[in-house]
Amino acid sequence: MPVTKLESRKLVRIIRPALLAILLFGFYASAEAIEISVRDAQTGASLDAGLVALSLSDSGSKQDVRAQVSASRQNVLLPVGRWQLTFVADGYRNLLTTIESGDQDDLPLSILLDPVVQSASMVEAARLASVNPTHGWLQGYVRLADTAAPVVGARVSAHHASAMSESVLTDADGHFVLDLGEVSNAENTLPDDFELLVEADGHVPYTLSGLPRVAGLQQRLISIGAATPALRINEIGAREQRWSSPAIVDDARQASSLEPQSAPVSGALLALPLAPPATIRVGYADAACTIPCCTNDCSNVCTLSLETYVRRGLDSEWIASWNTQSLRAGSIAYRSYGAWRVANPIRAQFDICSSACCQVNDAGTSSSTDAAVARTPGILLSRDGSTVFSAEYSAENNSWDDPNDGLSCSNADLSCGNGKVGSPAAGWPCLADAVALNHGCFGHGRGMSQWGTQRWAINVTPQRWKWIVDHYYNDNGNASGAGTGQRSAQMSSPLSLSNLSALPSTIAPGDTLQIAAAASNMAGAAHVHLLIGASLYRSGVGYLDDSANDSALILAPGSVPIQRNFAVPPTAPVGSYDVLLSLYLDVDEDGVISAADLPMALLRVEAALTIAGSADQLFADGFEAIP
DSSP states (O other): OOOOHHHHHHHHHHHHHHHHHHHHHHHHHTEEEEEEEEEETTTOOBOOEEEEEEEOOTTOOOOEEEEEEOSSOEEEEEESEEEEEEEEOTTBOOEEEEEEETOTTOOOEEEEEOBSSOOHHHHHHHHHHHHSTTEEEEEEEEEETTTOOBOTTOEEEEEOTTSOOEEEEOOTTSEEEEEEEEOOOOTTSOOEEEEEEEEOTTSOOEEEEEEEEOSEEEEEEEEESSOOOOEEOOOTTTTOSOOOOOOOOOOTTOGGGSOOOOSSOTTOOOOEEOOOOSEEEEEESSTTSOSBOOGGGOOEEEEEEHHHHHHHHHHHHSOTTSOHHHHHHHHHHHHHHHHHHHHSOSSSSOSEESSTTSOOOOSEEEHHHHHHHHTSTTOOEESSSSSOOOOOEESBOBSOOOTTSOOOBOOSOOTTOTTEEEEGGGTEEEEEOGGGTTOOOBBOOOSEEHHHHHHHHTSSSOOOHHHHHHHHHHTTOTTTOOOOTTSOOEEEESEEEEEEEEESSEEOTTOEEEEEEEEEEOSSSOEEEEEEEEEEEETTTEEEEOGGGOEEEEEOSEEEEEEEEEEOOTTOOSEEEEEEEEEEEOTTOSSSOOTTSEEEEEEEEEEEEEEOOHHHHTTTTSSOOOO
């Protein structure tokens, strides 16, 4: 018996919900609940964010899951498989990460989003610190560990031996600014420590000791209300309580004395093009991402941008009062080791832990280390140009164990001898390191010496961060390829150039053309100290430079058009020329391209320009001359 139209519509109304229920059951039957929370990476505040989860499984399914998440842990059901998660919130930079759903050991996930603009409270604290630059300042936020709600009226105190204790109360947003008093941080002494105490009604007092008292502004996020034991900051090896006068070393390899040149600079090796990972997954002991943990003790995964990760860690691995060149060199090592862990995760759930078992990453930053990180965004180390190098470092790498210093030397291979660094048995060749002489080994001896970076930076012939990085990671062989074994890594670049054009394409000697291109920045932060260089090249003529038109460039993440003028020398021989455009990082901060700077990107287009004489220009418009 045939089914009427009316009956068929009724049937659809009955079947459709049943089919939907079956489909949903199939979708969620193998799903796992992932606990997700979202917070402001700088203030720790709770955020309402949109989540789009896109399936990356091999099934070919284009299914996605959309949800709203906040700082309170929320369960998001995701079918078993690999997922790409994108978090979006107004006023914040988007964060994209991937996870594997269905692991029985899944850990709660905390997302830290970077604000586009700093909070007004933080801006005001920075202003206070700038007015009193010789004082130490500590600003921060006190929040409840589980909900990120501000703790109002908490008393925050700093206790140190060299000055009276100071205390303030947190405001309506849980924010505080603490003046630590006048600080004198000589570059050949260590800063004093201070202890931070937070007392709030109804909560166990929170204590954090071992914080360095340094000039400038430090920031710290504090979470209370959960199991927050008394903590002690412990920079890996860097808190060696002794110092010797800097060695007197006259190193002829200092590059700053070389004459400025336009691109390409003779002897300078182009940084290897390599896109840094945008984010990193870090194991923590709390959802607020404030309590570091060793690998097996981490109970939460915090996903944050790579650049924020470096800012949160550099001040714990280096000393914030150290010379800026030491801190910049350290930022390269810290970022590279973290990025290597992204490609080589220590656990399936997270890339790296947050304690000294990996490299320290906590909820504190310092203005001096922040500034150092901002000079080197996205720069890593690589040995092959396609993968990140695990840039190891330890406190003091001299191959001599002083039996009287009481320091822990874990380098089993001290064959290099006093005044040299390295561990040949571990693949790190011996390297003459004059500033290490007579300093007892303190650490494993591989890679960069943390104390060595500071000694080179304040040496009688001080070295800049580029030289220091090349010294320890490629035996000063960046231009010659002299490094061997593990000591053969070069710095990489997150920048690239494309779509070069020269207008006009035919020009007379003495005239000016415009060179344009697209410049891309794959780092998670702006490069604000770049220089645009350019050259023309013809076989038999060589390079023609125009350093007067080298120009400064600020390059935000993403891709933008750039341009610069080029004045052709009046004596330029006629003929076809290659056009070269380059980006340099202004390492020596003099606003001029020189061999001291780091070449970050180079684009060459062959035969892109013709320099024509007057006879060649006669018919350039395509019409014959009128007799």
